[in-house]
Every structure is written in C-alpha cells, then in structure tokens.
Amino acid sequence: MPAAVPARPAARTLPEGTSASRELVLIGIGAGDPDWITLAGVRALEQLDVLFVVLKEGELDDLVEARRVLVERHRSEPLPVVELQDPPRPWRKAPDYDAAVATWRAQRLEQWTAAVSEHLGAGQTGGFLVWGDPSLYESTLAIVQKLAAAAPDLIDVRVIPGVSCVHALTAAHRVPLNRQGRAVQILPARLIAGGVPADVDDVVVMLDGRETFASIDPTGLDIYWGAYLGTPDELLISGPLADVANEIAEVRRAALERKGWVFDTYLLRRR
Numbered sequence: 001m002p003a004a005v006p007a008r009p010a011a012r013t014l015p016e017g018t019s020a021s022r023e024l025v026l027i028g029i030g031a032g033d034p035d036w037i038t039l040a041g042v043r044a045l046e047q048l049d050v051l052f053v054v055l056k057e058g059e060l061d062d063l064v065e066a067r068r069v070l071v072e073r074h075r076s077e078p079l080p081v082v083e084l085q086d087p088p089r090p091w092r093k094a095p096d097y098d099a100a101v102a103t104w105r106a107q108r109l110e111q112w113t114a115a116v117s118e119h120l121g122a123g124q125t126g127g128f129l130v131w132g133d134p135s136l137y138e139s140t141l142a143i144v145q146k147l148a149a150a151a152p153d154l155i156d157v158r159v160i161p162g163v164s165c166v167h168a169l170t171a172a173h174r175v176p177l178n179r180q181g182r183a184v185q186i187l188p189a190r191l192i193a194g195g196v197p198a199d200v201d202d203v204v205v206m207l208d209g210r211e212t213f214a215s216i217d218p219t220g221l222d223i224y225w226g227a228y229l230g231t232p233d234e235l236l237i238s239g240p241l242a243d244v245a246n247e248i249a250e251v252r253r254a255a256l257e258r259k260g261w262v263f264d265t266y267l268l269r270r271r
C-alpha cells in the first residue's frame with residue numbers, strides 16, 4: 001500500500017517566523033457542480049468559526065442556494081453567518097468604468113473591514129465561499145488582501161482553489177484548453193468587442209452579457225460554448241462560429257427568459 005501523503009499546508013501570506021492571531025480563508029467552491037469543491041475546501045469549511053456572506057444587488061437565488069447546500073452538506077456544527085449587503089454596482093451605466101469599480105471596491109473594503117473587526121475574534125478563522133476559483137475574475141481576494149494589510153493585528157489570508165468555469169468548459173466539451181506549445185488568453189467579453197486579437201489563436205471569453213460572439217467576424221473561428229456548466233441546466237454547443245452563432249444566441253435568450261439569469265463562457269479557437 002502506498003505511504004500516506006501528509007496534507008500540504010496551503011500558501012500563506014505572512015513572512016516566515018511571524019504568526020497571526022486571526023485568519024481569513026477564501027474557499028473556491030467550484031463553478032457549478034457541488035462536487036467541484038476540493039477536499040481541502042471541505043476541510044476548511046468544517047473548521048470555520050464564522051462565514052461572511054456577500055449579498056449582491058439582484059443576487060441570483062440559485063447561486064445563494066448553491067452555497068447554502070454546501071454548508072449544509074459539509075458542516076456538522078451550525079456555522080455563524082455574517083451577512084454583508086453589497087454596495088450597488090453602477091458601472092454598466094457609469095461614464096468612467098474604472099472609477100466606478102474603484103468606488104465600489106473601496107465601499108466593500110470599508111464594510112468588510114468593519115464586519116471582520118466586529119465578528120472575527122482572536123484565534124478565529126473566518127471564511128468566504130467564492131464561486132469557481134478565487135483567483136479568476138473575482139474581487140474578493142484583492143479586497144481581503146487589502147483588509148488584512150491594513151488590520152491593526154496580523155491577519156493570515158489563505159486561498160483554497162476550486163474548479164473554475166474555464167476548466168468546467170473544457171471538460172464538458174472534452175477539449176484541451178491550449179494547443180501544443182501555444183498560448184491561451186482569458187478575457188472579459190468587452191475586450192473582444194472589436195474581434196479576437198490578431199496574435200492569439202485560443203481565447204476564453206467570460207462575463208458576456210451582450211452576445212459578443214455573434215457580433216464579431218467569425219471567419220476561421222470555432223466556438224465551444226457552455227452555460228450553467230456543472231448544473232442540471234447545463235447547455236453546450238460547439239462548431240464553426242459562422243454556423244452556430246445564431247443558434248447559441250437563440251438558446252441563450254430562451255434560457256435567460258426561462259431562468260431569469262444566465263452564466264456562460266466560451267472558447268474561441270482559430271482553425
């Protein structure tokens with residue numbers, strides 16, 4: 001029988017030789033399937049003293065429910081919860097997108113700092129359950145790092161990875177993310193509004209509320225599209241972009257109509 005492998009300590013932020021009295025842990029819960037939380041994530045969830053839950057404006061009930069199910073499934077003891085009502089996110093209509101995002105982040109930082117100071121005692125661990133992986137198009141980590149850096153005592157920050165929608169997408173379509181020895185770019189949809197950059201052959205597009213895939217030049221591109229990945233509502237379409245863009249747009253609109261929200265991601269691959 002192979003020797004047991006000791007649990008590897010997760011990466012920490014504190015310098016060697018220092019210790020913190022409090023800890024914040026960001027647990028990646030995976031981007032859809034409740035089985036996509038890792039064993040390390042489950043262990044961390046079981047050990048939390050308090051859970052900080054961010055309630056977003058127009059929050060999607062299904063995503064709140066997904067987190068509730070995880071806590072119920074993996075906690076044997078009741079878990080105290082501190083709710084953080086998220087500041088409004090006005091940047092879709094804001095004339096200065098970057099300034100609007102900076103203001104929202106500053107408001108979040110102030111609110112979370114006050115909540116942590118009030119609810120996280122010495123020797124305790126507080127947690128955030130983060131959709132997918134905490135490092136991918138997620139501001140939670142940046143805000144928690146700032147909060148910890150400005151705290152009057154040392155706060156350790158720990159990050160536990162989860163399955164991101166990028167890997168959920170490639171697994172669902174059974175395709176490699178990269179081609180041999182080649183680069184991949186991951187972009188928010190607004191950065192491909194003018195088309196796929198000339199120097200890249202594989203682009204993963206996220207955060208597309210505007211069917212950007214249907215408005216770019218499809219010449220020579222294949223698309224691997226997925227919505228609600230890892231959930232019972234999962235939708236998958238792939239093929240030459242010129243052939244399937246309209247079908248994706250129709251399926252996407254019908255899903256949006258049916259469920260009231262849609263999360264979709266796609267890989268654009270130059271042939």
Ligand SMILES: C[S@@+](CC[C@H](N)C(=O)[O-])C[C@H]1O[C@@H](n2cnc3c(N)ncnc32)[C@H](O)[C@@H]1O
Pocket residue numbers: 031032130131132133134135136137138163164165166205206207208226227228229230263264265
């Ligand atoms: C704020 S980002 C968070 C990404 C997340 N941290 C991750 O690792 O996947 C939200 C975007 O991720 C993508 N996304 C997240 N979950 C998804 C899912 N289950 N199916 C398809 N796309 C998803 C969508 O593009 C959505 O607009």
